[in-house]
Amino acid sequence: MTPFIQAQNITLTFKSKSRDPVTALSNFDLAVGKGEFVSILGPSGCGKSTFLNMLLGLIKPDSGAMQLNGTPITGPGQERAMVFQEFGLLPWRTAQANVELGLELKSMPAIERTDRAVELIKLVGLNGFEGHYPHELSGGMKQRVGLARALATEPEVLLMDEPFAALDAQTRDLMQTELLQIWERTKKTVLFVTHSIEEAAYLSDRVIVMTARPGRTKDILKINLPRPRDYEMRLTPEFNEIKLRIWEVLKEELTSRG
Amino acid sequence: MKLKNFYTEHESSILGTGFIVVLLALWESVPLWYALPKGMALFFTTPSKIAAAFYQLLLNGEIEKHFYVSAIAFLAGLGLSIVVGLPLGLIMGRSATLEDLLDPYVTASNATPRIIFLPLLILWFGIGIWSKIAIVFAGAVFPLLINTYVGVKNVNRVLVNVVRSFGASEWQVMKIVVLPNSVPYIIAGLRLAIGRAILGVVVGEFFGSSQGLGYMIASAATNYKVDVVFVGVVIFMALSVILTFSVKALESRLASWRPETAKTF
Amino acid sequence: MTAKGFFTERRRLWLGLFSVCFLVAAWELVLTYIVPVNPFFFTKPSLIAAAFKEQLQGARLWHDLAVSSQAFIWGFSVAVIVGIPAGLVMGWRRRVEYSLDPFLTALYASPLVALAPLLIIVFGVGVFGKAALVFLLSVFPFVFNTFAGVKSTDLLLINVIRSFGGNEKDLYLKVILPSTMPYIIAGARLAIGRGLVGIIVGEFYAASEGIGFAITQAGDTYRLPDMFVGIIILSLIAVGLTELMRKLELTVAPWRANDEVR
Numbered sequence: 001m002t003p004f005i006q007a008q009n010i011t012l013t014f015k016s017k018s019r020d021p022v023t024a025l026s027n028f029d030l031a032v033g034k035g036e037f038v039s040i041l042g043p044s045g046c047g048k049s050t051f052l053n054m055l056l057g058l059i060k061p062d063s064g065a066m067q068l069n070g071t072p073i074t075g076p077g078q079e080r081a082m083v084f085q086e087f088g089l090l091p092w093r094t095a096q097a098n099v100e101l102g103l104e105l106k107s108m109p110a111i112e113r114t115d116r117a118v119e120l121i122k123l124v125g126l127n128g129f130e131g132h133y134p135h136e137l138s139g140g141m142k143q144r145v146g147l148a149r150a151l152a153t154e155p156e157v158l159l160m161d162e163p164f165a166a167l168d169a170q171t172r173d174l175m176q177t178e179l180l181q182i183w184e185r186t187k188k189t190v191l192f193v194t195h196s197i198e199e200a201a202y203l204s205d206r207v208i209v210m211t212a213r214p215g216r217t218k219d220i221l222k223i224n225l226p227r228p229r230d231y232e233m234r235l236t237p238e239f240n241e242i243k244l245r246i247w248e249v250l251k252e253e254l255t256s257r258g
Numbered sequence: 259m260k261l262k263n264f265y266t267e268h269e270s271s272i273l274g275t276g277f278i279v280v281l282l283a284l285w286e287s288v289p290l291w292y293a294l295p296k297g298m299a300l301f302f303t304t305p306s307k308i309a310a311a312f313y314q315l316l317l318n319g320e321i322e323k324h325f326y327v328s329a330i331a332f333l334a335g336l337g338l339s340i341v342v343g344l345p346l347g348l349i350m351g352r353s354a355t356l357e358d359l360l361d362p363y364v365t366a367s368n369a370t371p372r373i374i375f376l377p378l379l380i381l382w383f384g385i386g387i388w389s390k391i392a393i394v395f396a397g398a399v400f401p402l403l404i405n406t407y408v409g410v411k412n413v414n415r416v417l418v419n420v421v422r423s424f425g426a427s428e429w430q431v432m433k434i435v436v437l438p439n440s441v442p443y444i445i446a447g448l449r450l451a452i453g454r455a456i457l458g459v460v461v462g463e464f465f466g467s468s469q470g471l472g473y474m475i476a477s478a479a480t481n482y483k484v485d486v487v488f489v490g491v492v493i494f495m496a497l498s499v500i501l502t503f504s505v506k507a508l509e510s511r512l513a514s515w516r517p518e519t520a521k522t523f
Numbered sequence: 524m525t526a527k528g529f530f531t532e533r534r535r536l537w538l539g540l541f542s543v544c545f546l547v548a549a550w551e552l553v554l555t556y557i558v559p560v561n562p563f564f565f566t567k568p569s570l571i572a573a574a575f576k577e578q579l580q581g582a583r584l585w586h587d588l589a590v591s592s593q594a595f596i597w598g599f600s601v602a603v604i605v606g607i608p609a610g611l612v613m614g615w616r617r618r619v620e621y622s623l624d625p626f627l628t629a630l631y632a633s634p635l636v637a638l639a640p641l642l643i644i645v646f647g648v649g650v651f652g653k654a655a656l657v658f659l660l661s662v663f664p665f666v667f668n669t670f671a672g673v674k675s676t677d678l679l680l681i682n683v684i685r686s687f688g689g690n691e692k693d694l695y696l697k698v699i700l701p702s703t704m705p706y707i708i709a710g711a712r713l714a715i716g717r718g719l720v721g722i723i724v725g726e727f728y729a730a731s732e733g734i735g736f737a738i739t740q741a742g743d744t745y746r747l748p749d750m751f752v753g754i755i756i757l758s759l760i761a762v763g764l765t766e767l768m769r770k771l772e773l774t775v776a777p778w779r780a781n782d783e784v785r
Binding site: 269270272273274275276277278281301355358359360361362363365366369370371373374375376377378380381382453456457460461464465472475476479480482484487488490491494495498499502503 | 618623738761
């Protein structure tokens, strides 16, 4: 499989006035195929969110290179869109206006924008709430808006930075299943950062486990569960075994941090 | 290299003081590079002249005399506003009925510049210390009152219930929960009250007095002694800044658990 | 809705109304029947009401209001035009913040009214001097509130715009300005209060027209009812403008809980 997203030897050190420099990533490599759903799992501070922001184009590595479909990544671009953990919705815009944000910045004409936004709002199941403001929406609904917004510009890659971490357990489970449904329909390449072994195992084709800081790849596990996946799969022994395997790899990194 | 490190570490103070120094230097140098027309020259003064005037007035005891008068009016008015405003605020905070009854007066008076009452107060108390104390009181009492009762009202219900569940009386609830919770608000109110009180002294002395720093400014202005005017202004500025910032420091110490809001003076 | 329900819902309104009516009635009755009123020191609501009617029908009041408003609007508008951009730049550029902050904070904390005599002497008794005073007093809330608003902009939202490829102009228009609006309006509310102090002091000090002057003149000639009329009118304007600003704050920013220390 030719890698669709590629990263080689990514290194980044944070310099700070008051503290010692912190190396977030050290010779981190990554390869993701087109249409794959890949999770990145790792202990706190291992650099996974930092790396995602690099792929988004907001941070530049100190050394190393990244490519999307052969083209080097040097800054933000329309082919990559992110869904943020804290939603990042503009509080003074309605849900629909938030979805239209990326399209506005691309200078799409208003009528087209509205059509596209309405389509996506339907896709994420928010009909009837287009005119609501973020403070009137629940956490799960806010994240649906975030997802709709990310999909609006038709990116090829969806970057998701612990998107469900701020939601309660039930909403989180619901959103995971819905995310898979949307993914099946839209066929995006997804890079999903999470702390949750269960979430990574349930959603992904492959799980990349990172070491503690400075972060590099420790192991990559293939998830051999059939698709489409439903909630009941999480209750099977096979699923538990997968979770155990991931845990075996991850736990050393958690204890080694002390 | 060391110099550069020093700069980056202290950048904010260096730029801040630097700006003021440059401004003062420019002001001082104006007569050197701009020939003022005769009329303007009467109104123009420079920092060095102001400093000289300040020194002189200090020597002949003028400043001391006026400062003393202003200080009395300030302290008396502020003291009175604390004595009236604080207890009233506490009661208003605990009694919704009283609050609703007094609300129209408080809202109206708070939005209206209390200075507007000065002619009336002068009519009643005459020119002298009492009309000044009255206007200082009128200005300072509202921030104190309002902040006190907002502080009392905003007490966390959960905390009150916790203390009550241990069998505390109303008075104990006040002492253990309500008062400590209100302290940051009260101190903030005090900070605002000080600003208003100084304002009251200044304006009160412009019109309703024959002594005090405000009077010194007003009479100097009439006699075109612009340097003396600035001496008075600078003294008020210094006092204001020192007092307000002392209270702010107190506030941050006592209220580190409160969220930051915009500067309000 | 039952009778009880109707009353408890608007409790604050009813109690407030009751309180004011009670005070006015008591004031009138006490000064009419119980204590004789010395017209040089006191007056009563009926006389104030009569003076009100007379003034509203006359031309003088409206003229005074127009004169005062003119100076106020001039000074206030310049404060808006100067203050908001200054606050924006201070908030966005660190170096500008460092340079200007101590100086402007010192000025904000000071009673700039103390400069009133100087301004009047230099600029004379007309509109310009008063407008200058209004400007000096009302510019600072705009500067500092705008500044606070910019600094409080959610960094996450900045990243969101950047991730969609937005440039600096997009950042300003789509995130920073909307985010700062509620702060600016709060600043306007504070600025109105301070600006009104400026116009009043300016007119007390040296003027021949304007509402502040009308009040001092009424005081000098012991026309207390007219004095009260002036005070009440100004108070109504002040309250009206301030409440307008509060409503505006809520409309622009319903998502912000308003617990600000006034």
